[in-house]
Amino acid sequence: MKFLFLGTSAGRPTKTRNVSGLVVEFENDNGWYLFDCGEATQHQILKTTYSLNKLKSIFITHLHGDHCYGLFGLITTKMMEKSSSPLKIYAPRGLKEMIESCVDIRFEHLGYEIEFIEIFGGFEEEFDKFSIKVLPLIHSIESYAYFIKQKDKFNLNKELLQKDGLAPSNYYKDLKEGKEVIVNGVIYKPEKYLIKKEGKKVIIAGDNAEPDILVKYLNNLDLLIHEATYTQEVFDNLEIKYLHTTAKNLGEVAKRYNVKNLIATHISPRYEGYEILEEIKKFYNGNVFVANDFDMFLLKDYLIYL
Incomplete structure (x- = not known):
């Protein structure tokens, strides 16, 4: 399983980080998958080898703009590229109406089939190489994590x-x-x-104030990709406490449940990234990275930074 980060910033882009977007690719699959699609995600894709014609499905964690505003342009660009491959978009309720307010999504206009699948806590679906289960999170709006289970070999x-x-x-x-x-x-x-070689288990989480809510799926998890928006000191001094995770909290939870590999993302624009990594490492001594845009990782027997 391969992961390419297209955007790792929280809330707004910076000069070095775009907002949320993550490519996931499975071995011997004939396409790829996109998790979240913040503004300018299609610009980031242009800097990679990935083609919209091979994009099979998009999974949106929640409807904040930094996680879904890139869909308007991506859907239209796929049309302009004369791509006829169908596209499925998994998202919380309300996304289809949001897209329809800006884009004509009829087949007669797009030239390809687009299907919106409304997710909810407990939603499950099987794919050729993996399965997903949708897990509810704690945030200011409806927000979810995707629990991915690779098929056993x-x-x-x-x-x-x-x-x-x-x-x-x-x-x-x-x-x-x-x-x-x-x-x-x-x-x-x-x-x-x-x-039997058991398939890897991965969680890709949207915005979430309490990583503990995922407890049922965290024990010996192969990889957790989770936000770490703030350091604890900054969070403690915020006048308004936004529903996000701190690096300390994420590190403590990863250690408590023996998470095998950890990637932190959704980094506040106030940080370079090393501050988040240093704080996580105070509480978690496992294999950990703070993702930067265009960082690529390969998960086999262990997580490798490519």
Whole structure:
């Protein structure tokens, strides 16, 4: 699983950070997925190798502008590029009406099919390479996290098969597909010879005041991508307490639940980013990064910065 950050700023863009947008790509998939689409996301995409024609679905965490205002231009640009591939957009209620107020989304106008799927806490859907479950968060408006579970993979124990008398052949393919085979009167059951490699579990969270709300899904999570808008000191001195997470809070929660890898994003424009990282590391000694725009990560057995 690969992750490319298109925008990592909170609220408004800066000279070095755009607002929220994240590309997710799965191994051996024929397309890619976009999580949040803040203003100028399509400009960021232009600086990458990703094509709108290969964009399969967009997942919006909530309807604040820094997470969805880029949709107007992206939808229209896909039309102008004569892209005919269908597009699904998963989002909280109200997004379709917001888009319709600015863009004619009829097939006759766009030249491609666009489908809006309204999400809610507990919403689930299966895809070719993964599944998602929508988890509610705590924010000033309806906001969600996406719990992503990669499909499990199965490899054959070829040494055991050969030891049991079955030489490499087309039967291996049948067993890998979960089919029982009989050769020379000997029954070979797939459950004996399949080695399961469990798919990775990832949470991509929208704006959220309390990462603890995700407790049911955090234990030994492979990767948590979560906002860390403020340091604790700045947050404590704010006259108005906005419903966002501090670096301290995020670090404490990641440590408490043994999160294996952590990426902080949605950084207040007042910071360079190192301040957030330093504070998280005071409370969490796992593998942690503060994302910058165009940072790319690969999650296999562990998280690698590319």
